[in-house]
Every structure is written in C-alpha cells, then in structure tokens.
Amino acid sequence: MKVRKDGGIEYRFTHPDDFRAHVRERKGRAPTAKRVSAKEAVASFVSDEDYIVYDFSSLTRGPQALIREVIRQRKKELWIGAEFTLHETALLVGAGCASRIDVGFLGYGNYIGQAVCDGRVKVYEWTNGGLALRVLAGARGVPFLPTRDLLGSDNIRVSAVKVIEDPYTNLPVALVPALNPDVAFLHVHQADVYGNARIFGTNLFALEAALASHRVIVSTEEIIEPDEFRKDPMRTTIPYFLVDAVVHAPYGAYPGAMQARYEIDLVHVDRLNGIRNDDQMKMYLDEFVYGVSDHEEFLDRKVGAAKMGELRRRASIIEGYR
16 A cells, blocks of 8 residues: 655554453453542552543543642653643643643643743644544554545644555545553543443543543542433443543533533633743642642632632533533
8 A cells, every 4th residue: 555645753552452452351341339539540540651531621521630630649751632632731741741742732821832842742733633533443443544634734744644545546545543542531420430421512532532542530520320320321421341430520620611510710711821931830730739639629728619609600501411
C-alpha cells in the first residue's frame, strides 16, 4: 500500500491483540463493589508515564476532581488525550505532571501557550474528529480507521496521520492509529457501586473511551442503587464491567458545569485564565490543590455552600438531562 504522506510524529499505540489479552485477563464480568475515594483511585490506577484520556473538559462535565487529585499526588510524564482541553491542561503542565498532549483544540489562557512555545510540553494536533476516531478504533479492536477530514490540512505535519492511496477509489485517504489509553477519566451524572454509569445530555466518546482504555475511573455526581439500572437499562451509558473504580464526587466538574446540576463558575474560570507565569501558577496550585487534602475539603474551604447553592440554582435547563 503506497504511503503518500507521513507526519512522522510520535504516537501512543497498542497492538489490538495485546489489548484483547488485557481485557481477557483483567476485566472480569462479576459485579464487585468498586467505590473508592479519589485518592485511592488515582493511587491505584494512575502511574507515572500513563496516557490519560477524557471526553469532556473544563467548561462542562470535565473530570476536574480527578485531575486535581493527580496533581496532588504529583504524577509525572503523563500523556493527555482530549478532543478539547482547557484549564486543566495548563494546571497539569504547570504542576510538572504532563509532558505530552494529543488534542483537537487547546486553550484558554496565556500559560499553556507559553509552555508550548518554551518546549515544556509537546502538543500533537489531531482535530476533534481525528482524535475521536483514534479512540473509536481502539474500542473496536482495529489498528486504524480511515478519514478524509484531515486531508489538505497542516494537521498531517503535526500528528502521526498517514495518507495512503485508497485501493477502492485510488484517491488519497488519511489513516489514524488506534488509541488504547492507560486510563480513562469519565465524570458522569449517576453511577452505582459496581460501575454502571449514566450520562445525561451531550456525550462525546465516553463509552468508546471506556471500551478502549486499560483502566477506567468514573467519578459521579450521585451514587444510586443498582436496581435503578436494572429497571431502566437503556439509560446506562457505561456498563459496570468496563469500570475499575467509582468515585463519589459531587461538583466533580467544578469550576465547570454539569448539565442540570450546576452552572460554570465564571469568576473562578477568569482566575484560571489570568495565570500567566510560574509564580501565579504556584500560587494557584498552593491555594486550590496542594493546600487541601481532597475534593471534599476543596469544596468546603475553597468553594463554599453559598457558591455551590448559587451555581445549582442557575442550572435551570433540566429538560432531557434527568
């Protein structure tokens, strides 16, 4: 097969047969209780140099409580994958946790842009669709998937895309390699102790990430009884046998929003946007991450009941999210 173009960029790849072997050996079907604290989940299932993927980011349903715990535990040399990633990536880079990012859209704020320019973090741009296809390929157990949305763009130079001659049309087609992350972080509306999980509203590739990843940590706004999933199985987004740990984390997407639960805290987001240098980054991390022992203390001391109540009252659009 003729390769017309090759980005030549490093990428994470697991042979599909190796991932199948992992699933056979490590993913049991017996329903076992998996509820743990965020501290226990990150300590048990996240290691230095891991590849971490998540399907939503800073503004809505991002796994922010888990990311703050990763920083608190000072994990190193992480590779982050997300269709779009905003403030949490700046924090991970500023804390010395992340050294590589696969992304469709990267922002906001000046800190992360300067870190990229300084070479403190390597960024590979796949587009939102290209990265989602990589995760889908990993979930399906195939080594790659074809796409046309990267053709004719500069993304081919800054990703590991290969352009080949399509054997059916003789026209160019782009191939993206499968992605099987070490860990998926997924923040959901509801989960039970076994790992069954529900997401209401917008969903990017949560199920595909759970299928494709070696380990899956679900953080949830609410723990509900397993019988609720049995009563209405069609509302299950992620089945229990894909999940390794369940973390009860109300307001786990803060300062972002959670559909029908609470709105975004724009004041706090503005504070994140204002981080421009290492001194300001250190001040933020010391106050909001290292200065508290866990997510519960963060909510109690740094957010407060009044602010949480205000954000909850502002979440007035509930149709389709319950």
